[in-house]
Amino acid sequence: MNLALFFDFSGEAEYFPDSQKFSHFNYFVSIMVMIKKNVMMILLALILFNGCSIRKMALTGFTSTLSSQTGDVFTSDDDPELIGDALPFTIKLYESLARKDSTNAELLLATGKLFCLYAQGYVLFEADTLADSLKTAKKAAGKRAKKLFLRGKDYILKGLDLRHPGIYDALSGGSSDSALSITGIDDTAYLYWGSVAWTGAILSDRSDLALAMSLKKAVSLMQKVFYLDSSFSDGAVYEFMAIYYASAPKALGGDVEKSKEFFKKAIDLSDGTKASPYVNRASVLSLKLSDSDGFSDFLQRAISIKTPSQSPLRLLNTIYQQKAAWMLANKERFFPAEQTIQ
Structure with a gap:
């Protein structure tokens, strides 16, 4: 199964201010920095202070750090298996934090991108190498990838909804043209990754005809990115549209x-x-x-x-x-x- 639409994960991260050349793996670096510098501090704060406001303050500071750290520790690595082994833990860490800090749009975007990365790079890529005779295994991998992409899409579009209240429901039910008319250049990362996740889910399981009917909407997000930048x-974006x-x-x-x-x-x-x-x-x-x-x-x-x-x-x-x-x-x-x- 060829799902090259999502093979490029080097989209600029909206949650890294002024980043011009951000690669999706960069936010893994925040895990390393967090482990070394932040985990013990956050745990100690949560133990010492019982007040809800104090806990929320600590969590907010923690997730802000997690969403803004950059570096090349992971992106400059040439061992995909090593990174792949770290991904499940990383995803669950981000997801648990996103649930606690659900108004952090940047964290929701980061969480969604991780789901896209894992679905494409470590579920579908491996399924592509299976023998053609293993149709059941290929189909199962596609359905699993679809679920991962949809979870990513949900986080990403909810992040966009925090920036433009109501757009999540508008994209889900109404015309994408009218919904997207309120988005601008600062929303490109959300639009790009939202399209990647949405289209990825559709192409991962072509037997889901109901989901396939939303392809035009999924692509319209990328077309808006093309218009903006x-x-x-x-x-x-050119690579996506070329495919x-x-x-x-x-x-x-x-x-x-x-x-x-x-x-x-x-x-x-x-x-x-x-x-x-x-x-x-x-x-x-x-x-x-x-x-x-x-x-x-x-x-x-x-x-x-x-x-x-x-x-x-x-x-x-x-x-x-x-x-x-x-x-x-x-x-x-x-x-x-x-x-x-x-």
Whole structure:
């Protein structure tokens, strides 16, 4: 199952003021800082002070720190398995704090993004490598990913609702155009990740026809980001829309030529430093066009990227390069006719 729409998780974090190049893994660093500097202080405060106002003050300070710490400890790591092992604990920590500090929009956004990361990077990616004969396992993984994406979507859109009261219900029931008309440039991270989570849920379980009917709304959030800031997150929006244009039928806006154009723009905006646009170009458009040579070429280009050891793209690129290597090693699964000829 190809869910490349969400493969780029380097969207700018709204909860990191003035951040221009935030990668989704950066907020893991706050866990490390929190463990070293904040946990004992918060626990001690909760033990010593019984007053509700004191506890709330401590919790608010804690979650604010958790939502604003940055760093490259995780993003510059080249061990996806290590990060994957840490994710379940991280998710539950964020989720428990979000429930306690439910008016913290930035924390809700961060929590939602973690669900997206885990669903795509550690549920669907692994399911993609299962043998085609394991249909039951693939289907189960898709349904699990759908639940994770929907939980992420809920947190993200509730965060947006704190900024624009009523928009959560408006997006759920009414016209997305009228709901989105009140959003602005400061809402781009919420709109981007809301679209990622929503679309991810739809494509994870294509048997859910009721959910599929909301695809237009899900994509409209990304289209609003494109209108507000088309260069958001170094080409992430172009990459998303390129995949949409390649995947959607013409009746819903599908356009192969526009997809080619947008993939090129995504690569240009990232200065060729991201592996994801190349992998997604191969796994979506090259397959659609039955372009075997292009498939191999784009995957090789992804693998050839040399990421500096301290780069915040190191972990993300490692994940995509591993996927590219697997796709090349299993090319016959994508182009079975070539295997027959040989």
